[in-house]
Amino acid sequence: MVFGFFKKQEPEEEEVEIEPVxxxxxxxxxxxxxxxxxxxxxxxxxxxxxxxxxxxxxxxxxxxxxxxxxxxxxxxxxxxxxxxxxxxxxxxxxxxxxxxxxxxxxxxxxxxxxxxxxxxxxxxxxxxxxxxxxxxxxxxxxxxxxxxxQKLKLDTPADLGMSEEMRVKFRELCASPGLLLVTGQSGTGTTTTLFALLRNVDAYIFTIVALTDLGGRKLNQVTALEVNPEDDLATTIARAVRSEANVILCEPIQEAGIAKALLSKAGDVMLISEMAGKDPPSALLQLIAWSGEGLPVAAGLKGIVSQRLIRLLCSDCRQAYRPKADFLKKIGLPAEVMTLYRKPAESADPNAAVCEKCNGGGYYGRTAMFEFLEVTDGMKELITGQPDANSIRAQMKKDKMTMLQHDGLRLVAEGKTSLEELQRVFKV
Ligand SMILES: [Zn+2]
Structure with missing residues (x-):
């Protein structure tokens, strides 16, 4: 080897002993x-x-x-x-x-x-x-x-991979009264997103109060309100408002009573809660059903956010390629995107070197894609009529809201994940 002279002699590769857990x-x-x-x-x-x-x-x-x-x-x-x-x-x-x-x-x-x-x-x-x-x-x-x-930090929306644009939007939304919901199936990180949104609120300007158990999470500048057992939820919220709360974290909406109580107070204060649901349109339909009528939902709800996880390309072995302009157009990516990334093709040579970081899998870690159903004027009108999942989706598209696919494509354009992974996630 010509340059071997400059290199220190590499020690023989030793097997590394792994300490058991x-x-x-x-x-x-x-x-x-x-x-x-x-x-x-x-x-x-x-x-x-x-x-x-x-x-x-x-x-x-x-x-x-x-x-x-x-x-x-x-x-x-x-x-x-x-x-x-x-x-x-x-x-x-x-x-x-x-x-x-x-x-x-x-x-x-x-x-x-x-x-x-x-x-x-x-x-x-x-x-x-x-x-x-x-x-x-x-x-x-x-x-x-x-x-x-325990060391993996998933505290803020930025930790979860939320775009700057969306973070700014949520910060603005939390500055005035209304109800903001996070939805998702159980075990998909809904509560992690809920707490991240709470941490996104400017705690120097707004007083944040929790009416629910924080589940051992550390949240600075969030005060837990003692709940009087004889008070109903609406009364408790009213008391929190009197104590100058600006943003209130409420218990998950699991039935009509909680939905009605939160909607009845959404004009007075910013309320944040979570609700089980497949996606924002189905959560919206459930909320309308629990409310019994569309009007309080149209008046009180600000929006519903959901997330789905996607694998990140391994930064050590991802491979760049130049997509064709018409292909970019077809999938909805801007023509300025010159480079996309994918996992390396599998080598036919069984002795080929395998990436040490990802062990040849091509992916390392995960991040979240977000979807945000915003209650725009058009959406308000729809809610007070007879909406279904299709008409809600159509309205989201019309008002250019962030859809899961768009947010996924953002990650593809940023080189964080591949088109193949995006397709896989949407097939599941
Ligand atoms: Zn790798």
Whole structure:
């Protein structure tokens, strides 16, 4: 090698030992008596550690153990994508499942009802939370372990990947009374988005009050209001307004009573809440149904935001290409976009170097795409008529609101993800 002279001799590549995960106790604060469960611990603890260590080393977000006949299937999810990770004999899977339940402070004797808990853990000097849930199925118990990296900051809309334009819009919206909702299916990050929007409010100008449990989240400048048990929701909101609250975080809207109470106060103060729903149009239709009529919704609602996760291209191995101008036009990207990125083509050579960062998968981490249904004058008119999902979508398009696809294309244009990934997400 010509330039070898200038280089220091590279040391022989050594195998790196991976320290196994440490389990630091259940999240519910219970003491786990390992001694009293000696046989279970002996049968399952090391295996459970190996399984979780392997998943953490692979950046997994979920581990699933599912008994099927004499075996159990293990699947890990990395950036939300499932990867089959082998089969275990049923007895071994049972031991692992029971040990993880024990470590999460759950009842190992009860295998007939769903249980959920969590384990504090540490891996490579970083804190993690393992949310453990067990669900009885025909062949035994299905165990799900959701892994959360405690150091990963998902606090602000910027952390979640929200565009600057949208962040400014939300900040402006929160400056006057009205109801702002976040919607999504459970487990898709709806509450994370809700709290991010709350952190987006200018706390130096506005007084922010929470009427709901903050679920252990740290929110500066948010005061929790003591709720009088004899007061109904509308009365509690009125009291918060008297104490000079400008923005109020309310409990999730789960039924007509809460919907009506929030809409009745939306003219007095800015209210932020969440609601389960497939997407903003279906949440809007549900809200109208709960309200009983369109008028209070048209008057009080400011908008409904939702999000969907998409994988980010690996920054170490993404490949640039120049799209054709007519193709850009066809998919709705501006002609100025000169370069797009995609994951590298798979090499036919089995000895070809594999990207160390993403292990050849081409993607690393995820971000969110947003959709925002805004209650414009046109939307108000629609709400007081007889809207359906199609007419709501048509109005969103007409008023040029941010749709999921647009926001996804923004990420493609910025080189953060690929068109292939965008297509995959919309096919699911
Ligand atoms: Zn890579």
């Amino acid at each position: 440490s389990f630091l106790g259940p999240l519910n604060g219970l003491e786990v008596n390992l001694k009293a469960n000696g046989r279970l611990v002996e049968a399952g603890l090391m295996r459970a550690k190996d399984l979780v260590t392997d998943a953490l080393a692979r950046r997994a977000d979920t581990i699933r153990i599912e008994p099927k006949g004499p075996q159990a299937l293990v699947t890990v999810l990395i950036d939300g994508m499932p990867y089959p990770s082998g089969k275990l004999p049923k007895t071994e899977a049972l031991a692992i499942t029971q040990v993880l339940k024990l470590l999460a402070g759950l009842d190992t004797k009860d295998r007939k009802k769903p249980q959920a808990g969590g384990i504090k853990a540490e891996f490579e000097s970083k804190p993690y939370t393992l949310s453990v849930s067990s669900i009885p199925i025909a062949d035994g118990e299905r165990l799900m372990v959701r892994i959360t990296d």
